[in-house]
Amino acid sequence: MSRPNGAGSSKSATFLTMGQDLVELNVGENGTPFMVHKDLLCSQSEYFRRAFNGRFQESEDGFTHVTDVSENTFKIFQQWLYGQVARGATSVKTSFERLMVTDNPMRNGKDKNEAGNNGNAGHSYSVDSDDDNDDADGEQDEQVEEKSEADKRYHELIDCFLDLFIFADRYETRQLRNDIISAMRNYNSEIGYFPTLECVPKAFEHLPATSTFCQYLIRTYAWNWNPATDGKDEIDNVYPLLPHAFTLNVMLINCRRANSFKKKKYDDMLVAELIDLCNFHEHEDEAARNDCKASKEHDKVFLRNLLVSCMPVVEMPQDKPNT
Numbered sequence: 085m086s087r088p089n090g091a092g093s094s095k096s097a098t099f100l101t102m103g104q105d106l107v108e109l110n111v112g113e114n115g116t117p118f119m120v121h122k123d124l125l126c127s128q129s130e131y132f133r134r135a136f137n138g139r140f141q142e143s144e145d146g147f148t149h150v151t152d153v154s155e156n157t158f159k160i161f162q163q164w165l166y167g168q169v170a171r172g173a174t175s176v177k178t179s180f181e182r183l184m185v186t187d188n189p190m191r192n193g194k195d196k197n198e199a200g201n202n203g204n205a206g207h208s209y210s211v212d213s214d215d216d217n218d219d220a221d222g223e224q225d226e227q228v229e230e231k232s233e234a235d236k237r238y239h240e241l242i243d244c245f246l247d248l249f250i251f252a253d254r255y256e257t258r259q260l261r262n263d264i265i266s267a268m269r270n271y272n273s274e275i276g277y278f279p280t281l282e283c284v285p286k287a288f289e290h291l292p293a294t295s296t297f298c299q300y301l302i303r304t305y306a307w308n309w310n311p312a313t314d315g316k317d318e319i320d321n322v323y324p325l326l327p328h329a330f331t332l333n334v335m336l337i338n339c340r341r342a343n344s345f346k347k348k349k350y351d352d353m354l355v356a357e358l359i360d361l362c363n364f365h366e367h368e369d370e371a372a373r374n375d376c377k378a379s380k381e382h383d384k385v386f387l388r389n390l391l392v393s394c395m396p397v398v399e400m401p402q403d404k405p406n407t
């Protein structure tokens with residue numbers, strides 16, 4: 085019998101430390117079977133940890149049903165889950181490395197320089213751009229068409245992240261929730277986009293308003309939302325669906341900013357809140373928050389992997405006609 089690795093902690097299992105027992109998850113409406121390493125699954129999900137280690141039937145049977153999740157969402161989860169094996173093996177510093185970091189002055193100097201280069205300033209989400217005024221009409225039409233295609237793809241990508249986050253919320257997988265926020269926010273700042281309004285009703289329907297995803301939407305919209313740029317489609321079809329918890333919180337933040345004598349202070353606070361990803365993460369404690377910040381560089385490759393694993397899902401419905 086194997087024991088779950090690091091129960092109650094956010095440490096991932098590795099192949100060196102975990103048992104080889106497999107459990108079966110029957111996913112989606114068709115109940116497609118997926119075999120997963122039990123310890124790995126349980127090290128990331130409170131839900132599955134309880135199901136497979138408690139006195140539940142699943143624990144005896146070695147399988148459970150996950151009918152409320154699509155196969156695509158589960159495949160992305162599986163891809164992320166097995167990526168955690170390498171993450172767990174490399175992200176935790178050995179005692180020797182800790183010793184080197186503490187005692188070696190050259191090493192400390194290097195760390196300082198690296199930190200200095202990671203300032204990551206200027207995280208503006210503004211989508212306003214007045215640079216295109218000189219373009220010819222035809223070019224503009226083409227650009228508008230390309231932009232709407234890009235908008236559509238981008239919305240599908242965010243929808244994919246949202247489905248995954250709903251899964252991670254339901255099946256209590258905190259590290260995945262944190263990673264989704266990081267991957268999404270990093271990509272947003274890279275391309276200068278922020279989630280479209282269409283995703284708001286779905287997010288608030290399936291997630292608590294206190295969830296980091298919803299809080300990220302509230303603050304992002306408080307800072308970026310310019311209703312004057314919303315199209316008729318959004319006004320007619322999306323506005324009526326916007327939940328009160330969303331509109332009220334956006335309004336409260338902006339009322340405070342608009343009516344305060346210290347407007348700049350509130351603006352700076354909101355921007356600072358948006359820039360620091362850890363404000364939209366869930367950490368066990370302050371030490372975990374510090375670890376999370378320290379592993380920002382190391383985690384980039386895993387976040388990139390998560391982003392890329394969502395891309396085929398975005399492309400799939402179109403199946404590339406190539407014309």
Ligand SMILES: [Zn+2]
Pocket residue numbers: 361362363365367373376377
């Ligand atoms: Zn964090």
